[in-house]
Amino acid sequence: MTHLLNIENLHVAIQGEEILKGLNLKIKAGEVHAIMGPNGAGKSTLASTLAGRESFEVLEGTVRYQDEDLLALDAHERAAKGIFLGFQYPTEIPGVSNLNFLRTALNAQRRQRGEAEMDGGTFMKLAREKAQNLGISIEMLKRFVNVGFSGGEKKRNEMMQMAVLNPTLAILDETDSGLDIDALKVVSDGINALRSADKAILLITHYQRLLDYVTPDHVHVLADGKIVRSGGPELAHELEEKGYQAVA
Amino acid sequence: MVATAETKTQIDELTGTYKHGWSSDIESDFAPKGLNEEVIRFISAKKDEPQWMLDWRLKAYAMWQKMEEPDWAMISHPPIDYQDIYFYAAPKQKDGPKSLDEVDPELLRTYEKLGIPLAEQEVLAGVEGAPRIAVDAVFDSVSVATTFRKELEKAGVIFLSISEALRTYPELVRKYLGSVVPQRDNYFATLNCAVFSDGTFVYIPKGVRCPMELSTYFRINAENTGQFERTLIIADEGSYVSYLEGCTAPMRDENQLHAAVVELVALDDAEIKYSTVQNWYPGDKNGKGGIYNFVTKRGACRGKRSKISWTQVETGSAITWKYPSCILEGDHSVGEFYSVAVTNNHQQADTGTKMIHIGNHTRSKIISKGISAGQSNNTYRGLVRVMGGAEDVRNFTQCDSLLLGDRCGAHTVPYIEVKNPTAQIEHEATTSKISDDQMFYCMARGLDAEEAVAMVVNGFAKDVMKELPMEFAVEAQKLLGISLEGSVG
Ligand SMILES: Nc1ncnc2c1ncn2[C@@H]1O[C@H](COP(=O)(O)OP(=O)(O)O)[C@@H](O)[C@H]1O
Ligand SMILES: [Mg+2]
Numbered sequence: 001m002t003h004l005l006n007i008e009n010l011h012v013a014i015q016g017e018e019i020l021k022g023l024n025l026k027i028k029a030g031e032v033h034a035i036m037g038p039n040g041a042g043k044s045t046l047a048s049t050l051a052g053r054e055s056f057e058v059l060e061g062t063v064r065y066q067d068e069d070l071l072a073l074d075a076h077e078r079a080a081k082g083i084f085l086g087f088q089y090p091t092e093i094p095g096v097s098n099l100n101f102l103r104t105a106l107n108a109q110r111r112q113r114g115e116a117e118m119d120g121g122t123f124m125k126l127a128r129e130k131a132q133n134l135g136i137s138i139e140m141l142k143r144f145v146n147v148g149f150s151g152g153e154k155k156r157n158e159m160m161q162m163a164v165l166n167p168t169l170a171i172l173d174e175t176d177s178g179l180d181i182d183a184l185k186v187v188s189d190g191i192n193a194l195r196s197a198d199k200a201i202l203l204i205t206h207y208q209r210l211l212d213y214v215t216p217d218h219v220h221v222l223a224d225g226k227i228v229r230s231g232g233p234e235l236a237h238e239l240e241e242k243g244y245q246a247v248a
Numbered sequence: 249m250v251a252t253a254e255t256k257t258q259i260d261e262l263t264g265t266y267k268h269g270w271s272s273d274i275e276s277d278f279a280p281k282g283l284n285e286e287v288i289r290f291i292s293a294k295k296d297e298p299q300w301m302l303d304w305r306l307k308a309y310a311m312w313q314k315m316e317e318p319d320w321a322m323i324s325h326p327p328i329d330y331q332d333i334y335f336y337a338a339p340k341q342k343d344g345p346k347s348l349d350e351v352d353p354e355l356l357r358t359y360e361k362l363g364i365p366l367a368e369q370e371v372l373a374g375v376e377g378a379p380r381i382a383v384d385a386v387f388d389s390v391s392v393a394t395t396f397r398k399e400l401e402k403a404g405v406i407f408l409s410i411s412e413a414l415r416t417y418p419e420l421v422r423k424y425l426g427s428v429v430p431q432r433d434n435y436f437a438t439l440n441c442a443v444f445s446d447g448t449f450v451y452i453p454k455g456v457r458c459p460m461e462l463s464t465y466f467r468i469n470a471e472n473t474g475q476f477e478r479t480l481i482i483a484d485e486g487s488y489v490s491y492l493e494g495c496t497a498p499m500r501d502e503n504q505l506h507a508a509v510v511e512l513v514a515l516d517d518a519e520i521k522y523s524t525v526q527n528w529y530p531g532d533k534n535g536k537g538g539i540y541n542f543v544t545k546r547g548a549c550r551g552k553r554s555k556i557s558w559t560q561v562e563t564g565s566a567i568t569w570k571y572p573s574c575i576l577e578g579d580h581s582v583g584e585f586y587s588v589a590v591t592n593n594h595q596q597a598d599t600g601t602k603m604i605h606i607g608n609h610t611r612s613k614i615i616s617k618g619i620s621a622g623q624s625n626n627t628y629r630g631l632v633r634v635m636g637g638a639e640d641v642r643n644f645t646q647c648d649s650l651l652l653g654d655r656c657g658a659h660t661v662p663y664i665e666v667k668n669p670t671a672q673i674e675h676e677a678t679t680s681k682i683s684d685d686q687m688f689y690c691m692a693r694g695l696d697a698e699e700a701v702a703m704v705v706n707g708f709a710k711d712v713m714k715e716l717p718m719e720f721a722v723e724a725q726k727l728l729g730i731s732l733e734g735s736v737g
Binding site: 075079095109 | 683688689693699700703704706709711
């Protein structure tokens with residue numbers, strides 16, 4: 001298999017307005033890519049499109065994932081095939097505990113893959129282990145999904161979900177924003193724990209500092225709906241010094 | 249399993265044409281269509297009732313004839329032809345579904361999702377030849393019921409069909425029947441007084457904590473109770489009982505009109521917890537068929553420190569007209585109402601509660617969660633009344649509506665009447681929609697659209713669902729999701 005993810009000439013519109021304007025990106029298994037770019041460039045639009053947000057309209061282009069037409073799949077099918085989106089703004093679901101949400105999600109994915117559902121005991125063991133690694137208390141797992149969570153708690157909760165769901169392609173949309181340095185370290189450890197030869201990670205970030213902990217193989221600059229420059233980790237440093245305007 | 253178009257049998261068609269000649273012979277199993285004194289005498293004789301009971305029925309019938317159907321609820325339906333209804337033991341129709349192949353496939357899909365075995369599906373769907381005592385047969389529980397009864401007897405709990413109670417404990421029934429819901433209360437309650445077929449009688453003696461949840465599943469000798477059911481529960485001083493009514497599986501019934509009456513009486517320090525899952529056939533996607541459910545449920549907290557708690561999950565019926573209420577007479581008595589009402593397609597629900605504060609230091613709490621989808625209409629209607637003599641009353645009301653789509657309606661109609669200045673009344677109301685963000689968040693984690701709706705809706709209804717006894721909770725959760733299927737694209 002050549003690429004885990006292959007995006008060619010992707011054009012996406014939101015409510016009739018074209019946001020992505022011919023984006024190309026190839027990611028191989030084992031790689032970590034970082035996308036940086038100014039606010040409003042279309043980074044979250046790309047992330048949501050890959051995860052299958054229905055209201056985003058693909059005007060043109062192809063996306064292949066594991067040699068399959070990704071755009072033909074519904075969001076929940078993509079999740080079952082190993083795509084995970086760490087949301088920039090995780091959504092609140094009042095009345096649903098984190099544990100219940102996570103177990104329902106995990107078993108929904110397993111069902112789709114034809115695997116047996118995970119029983120309560122096994123799930124709790126898994127959840128405890130992952131929570132401990134991320135410094136998440138059992139109390140927090142019992143709270144309603146993202147309700148009343150601080151910005152940092154929400155991001156850590158996304159990492160918790162990622163750890164339990166164990167995706168093949170993780171797209172992390174500004175998971176580092178709003179984290180203090182300790183939380184950033186915990187989150188970085190979580191991301192690094194997922195790194196392996198058969199998985200890939202797409203980091204969307206504004207800041208060099210995450211990339212100090214999670215070293216990317218490739219860095220891309222997204223501006224006005226397109227990848228305008230690609231390079232190695234050094235590109236992130238250049239961006240930090242000179243700003244997007246100069247680099248793009 | 250293939251079903252033809254005409255097998256989408258409509259309940260109103262099922263009440264077809266029975267040609268059996270009328271005979272007032274007590275041996276006959278049926279009374280003919282329509283209502284008159286003779287039919288009432290027949291019902292009473294059939295049950296071998298005491299004279300006072302017959303007189304009571306006839307008195308109600310005389311009242312009813314002069315009454316008008318109420319029109320204040322936010323519901324509409326074609327006029328009900330009371331002369332076209334069987335008031336006692338409608339005969340099995342020849343044009344009922346002959347096998348499951350002839351039953352609304354949507355209904356069968358629901359049974360499948362709830363994991364109901366085939367034999368029980370037949371009972372629920374009213375297939376010809378299937379046993380008539382649905383709820384009992386469903387749980388195939390003769391042996392369970394026997395053990396169960398023995399244990400109750402040991403505790404001194406009386407748990408009988410109301411006909412049986414009228415024979416064995418006539419004075420007890422006479423003392424309380426109609427003492428909470430007066431005969432003249434409302435059109436449908438008065439009708440029920442005249443024609444009620446059967447129902448449940450429960451008496452918990454002083455100081456007894458009923459050793460198990462009482463469920464209609466286990467009540468034997470109670471046929472034909474679905475239509476004009478009558479329930480009377482008395483919790484004597486210091487006693488406790490939890491009563492479960494209904495069934496999560498959608499039940500078909502040949503009778504379109506349902507008009508039940510439930511009366512609860514709690515004496516000093518007694519507590520009654522009454523939980524309902526109502527899932528009568530709601531009609532098809534186009535709003536054809538379905539049960540009209542006009543229910544009067546009321547509890548009297550007569551004793552000091554008594555407590556009555558209503559929990560309901562209403563997902564079925566074409567029309568739901570229902571206001572389980574509490575009359576808080578005893579000082580320090582407590583009334584609670586927890587409700588989830590789901591309407592989809594063309595269903596209409598006008599439901600809520602009345603909390604009447606008469607005693608001092610009485611408390612009430614109302615949590616209502618309305619969920620509307622399709623082209624349905626869902627109304628919360630609630631009254632909190634504080635009488636002039638009632639000191640230090642508190643009420644808290646939380647009324648939330650959730651909309652799925654933009655063709656449905658949610659309405660909140662609170663009435664607050666406070667005649668004592670020491671009362672503290674709090675009312676909160678919200679209306680929200682399931683957001684695209686919530687749907688996408690769930691789906692991006694692997695849930696399909698229907699699972700996502702079920703997840704968000706169960707979260708929304710959580711504060712009520714957690715009040716349900718364990719026996720009901722899990723199934724009721726599934727039921728919420730199923731009731732809303734097809735409501736998101
Ligand atoms: N749900 C939405 N509805 C309408 N416009 C949107 C929506 N989401 C994003 N946009 C618009 O799309 C453009 C790109 O936004 P986004 O992808 O969030 O940028 P970034 O993540 O790079 O900051 C912006 O102009 C934004 O206003
Ligand atoms: Mg963004």
